[in-house]
Amino acid sequence: MNYRHAFHAGNFGDVLKHAVLALALARLAAKPAPFFYLDTHAGAARYDLAGSEALRTGEAQDGILRLLAERDTPPGLRPYLGVVRTLNAGEAQCVRYPGSPWIARKMTRPNDRLLLCEMHSEALRDLRRATAGDRRIEVRQADGWGALKSDLPPPERRGLVLVDPPFEAKDEYERLARGLRHAYRRFATGVLVGWYPIKTRGPVDALHAAVVAAGIRRVLVAELLVRAPAADDDPAARLAGCGLVVVNPPWTLAESLAATLPWLAARLAQGPGGGYRLDSLAGE
């Protein structure tokens, strides 16, 4: 297992994932009842954009750093950009980037509960450091796929589950579909969010078909393409975009994304054929 998110922090994939995560958490927090947040693949919580890993790839340059240079940002990005800006308060530029656990930590209330699973020792050490002293948070060195079975449904009966695997293994799309199915069986009313990369359409279409075949209902798909995806048989296919499957999208999420995704797609384009998709995968 070699994946280290520090190389990719703040890239366009993080932008879509974290913007949607922040919007969904804001909706959950709008009601007083406490909720549960499960991050199956949590990562390090905070990333140094001036560090050697981030500088080596420069991916944040074509992600969060493009957005922060804009003035006309749509309201749908406010919760996300608010967390990024607060983390960089006092800095002349954006040098720190929040991972999903940090965004969740900042957007939850004193009576909410967070479970963060991470396998990699280095990421785990940073995660523990970033969340130390916060009694609402359990950091667990564990296989996040297992938590979808062992920790759902939560006693709170309200919550958001983020499934954000590294996509290093070939079968990760199938695993994501299986993981969402397990989570849905146990916690059919939860907000379940799964992230996936798009190089070619084939595996993505298969993922969507598997979600529908699993009987999962109320599924929103949000995708961002920075260039056209390659043909399925192209051995040199590179990352063209990313997407999210959102089960039980909170009220107004689709509406906010409809107003946000065109703007994001225009700002984050890297080549011809980019764009976005916002669709309902399976109805009521």
Ligand SMILES: C[S@@+](CC[C@H](N)C(=O)[O-])C[C@H]1O[C@@H](n2cnc3c(N)ncnc32)[C@H](O)[C@@H]1O
């Ligand atoms: C894409 S990164 C997570 C990024 C993070 N969710 C965010 O948005 O900031 C995937 C993480 O999963 C960890 N990981 C890989 N396999 C895992 C597993 N089976 N269970 C838990 N964590 C795992 C990796 O070490 C890596 O930190």
